[in-house]
Amino acid sequence: MKNPILEQFILESRDYLQRVGEILIKLEEEQSKDLLNELFRIVHTLKGNSGLFNFSAMTKLLHASEDLMNSLRDETISYSSHIADILLESMDIVSQMIDEVEAYGEPQLSTNERAQEKALLIREILSEKKQIETSEVLKLTSEEKTSKHYDYLVIPEEFRIKIVKAFFEGKNPIIVKYMPEEECFYKGEDPLFYVRKIPETIWSRFYLREKIEDIATFDIYRCITNFEAVTTADEETLKEHFKYILDQIEFIKPEIVSFIVPHGDKNGGPVYEDFVLDFRELLKSESIDILKNSLRALKELTSPTLFVASCLRWIEALIDYIPKSTPYIEALLRSIETLEPPMFDKIMETKKSEVEEIKVEKPIKTLEIPAELFRVFEEQRKVLEKIKDKDENIRRNTISSIILSLENAIKSLKNEELLEKFKREVKEENLETILSFIDEFIKEEKIITEEAKQLTEPQTVKTQKEERIIYKSEEPTTTKFLKVDEEKVNRLMNLIGELVVAKNSLLYLSKKVEREYGIASLSKEMKIQYSVINRISEDMQDAIMQVRMIPVATVFQRFPRLVRDLSKKLGKNVKLHIEGEDTEADKNVIEALTDPLIHLVRNSLDHGVELPEERIAKGKPETATITLRAKQEADRVIIQVEDDGRGINPEKIKIKAYEKGLITEEALSKIKDDEALNLIFLPGFSTKEETSELSGRGVGMDVVRTMVERFNGTVSVSSEKDRGTTVTMALPLSMAVSHVMLIEAAGRKYAFPLDVISETVRIREEDIHIFKGEMVVSLRGKVLPLFFLNDLIDLKAPALKNENNEYATVVINLKGEMFAVIVDSLLGTADIILKPFKGFLSSLRVFSGTAILGDGSILLVINPKELIYGS
């Protein structure tokens, strides 16, 4: 379902219905005015909500329930468990309708009918209660009430058709309801015998008055069965038949139209428009045989479960009684077109409305002043009348609201002339001026609308119809929030994490089945199953990730204040510009961003942005701009802090780094400018000699880097002298699955993040060269540093070669910097949930964390950056 308003409606209705149930049950224990008021209000709200959509049966039922509750509130009806039952049942029906709305977009036909019926029943209670008030007679049993409105749909269609045929054959079918006394068996009465012997029975049924709760305690000598039958026998005969038990019998004389209720699925089937058109023509000529043939042909094309099929069956049954049955057939034809129940009482009116609709097609003279505007004027006059004798306060305030309303109304017309006239003539302190202005305005309207009336009226009929269509939208504008303990979401995360891992074992098993048992077909099936589970778990994971996504605005929103306060303190003019605050990322990521961001913004304010006089001297605008920018790039969220300050001088950085012993003298001469900039992220680096009040608090850029990398993110800086500095952080959108390459070294499994691997190659002993005492390998003309993984992570075992005497090698690309690592063997890729080390193990920076594999073994994931620089 796409309509968020409808979704909201469903959610809210369920809350309300639950509350109604609670209140109704509480009311049975204690009659409380407050509860009744709340009950009334809730049902009232539900009614109002349902009116937004085209669920007229639901609205009707809720309206009836509301009126019933109102009577309870007014104490014209006293609360009884019977009333409670009716209300509870009504709410059950509404609740079912809500379920159906969720499942099918609208309540089902049968439920609508139940709702209508229940609404009628409530209306009956209400009207009867009114009579009772005057006649002072009390007590009504539920049987008496339900009997007045009979549920014709309990009679199967084929029998209803028979009954209707009987009508046309001049008979008057009667519904007999027989409710035997509970003690009837002791009186020698045989209910079943009575029913079987009803003359001229077309249809009959029996049902239980109450549910049998417990078969063990059920008293079989108590009769709780009711009987119903439809017969064409006349009433006298029936009275004779039941003469000894007439008090237990009720006769209902139904109307023919009550039985003609087409029923079925409203969707699907062929197109009937041509059929309906042809059929109408044939109907005029009363050529019965042709009608029958065309009907039969269409019936064969139509699935019998369809609503239309039911209409066709009814038409077929009625065809023999043309012309008497013609209006009924026409109503049914209309039902085929509209898929609505036939409207027998409106047969004559339909033709009229068709004429009206054609009229709409004509061009309509557009009014210069819309009717709504006149209504607003008229209503303001009414308000004026109402409040003119009120207290001074409310009078004056309302008058100013009226003047504001009128002025705005004129503004909405964009009529300068009228607006000036209004301002000239209308005086707030003089009521008369307002009244006469309104009157004059309305007078003009009368003339215009009289002319246009005939043309516009059919139009309003049509627009009303159109507007009933549910207001559709793609994006939700308000969200109902569900407050959930973060722990619960975390638990879900962990579980889905386990699922993601567990599903891998299926793949592992399928390989095993093929390899060890040689059953390729089973292996294939397992793989298919795996892909199904894989898809589901990916969707699930996505959904859970979505739950944790929050907009970066939650972090960004504190910065305007921070920048304002700090720039003031520093005597700098700074404007903060925020972009992409709607960008969403995982709550953890967002939270992790806060501290680095504060640090970066402080840095920009403190070191980046110059004092106003310095900026003016440089010919830059006096006010500096700091931009906070968020955007999504693939599965990463990019956060940038950009300033237009003095920029970073790479030379200074290099020298500083050398002085601090962070780089060698050799590197000092070799290092490129853009590389030099990134030296600021090294631990123990700080360019400003004196610690400033703002950023010199012992946290350097290395802290930013550590924080970002902890979340598997990256940070980089670019800068241009006097143009400014941009620090870019890229973080994963969520703590989702990592894709890794599994490798083996010294008999253990390890993994490299897949996104740093540029390729895997096999190299021979002779491909390895020694250059300046370091191992290198030449790969397609490119010389790459080469390492043995076993050396790097201190595994005391020689690297293994494959049968062709080759080393398995992983080529790592760290943002352009490439090197090759020799491993024992490559095992393929896998999806894992990476869990960072906690406690003292977290100092093992060469591993970014662990994961559990499908076969239950533990995997260490290598952090390639640390692999090289760390050792």
Add this chain to the structure above:
Amino acid sequence: MKKVLVVDDAATVRMYHRKILNDAGFQVDEALNGLEALEKAFKDEYDLYIVDINMPKLDGYSFVDKLRNMESIKQSPVIVVSTESEEKDKEKAYEVGANFYIVKPVKPDELVKYAKIFTGVPL
């Protein structure tokens, strides 16, 4: 942009009104009942109030009554949107100083038209 305060205890109605008004270029704020609406009206200036009648804590009539007694609040137009279609309900709303009365459910283009008229946005 014109600012509208939608006061209704039903989230569905609030959402419905918000969607319609947002699409028509209005800025929309919401209040769950009269009391909350009053609090918001104190803090913020609204160009129009669209108010339900039946609400907990403080109903629509009382809200309008209180609003029209407040000297410090901008006396913007109030449209009452109610399920009650009887004339006496409308009169009751006008007596406390509401400017307009619409019977629920409100049709989208109707709501937009009246919102525009009452806030002076060109039709």
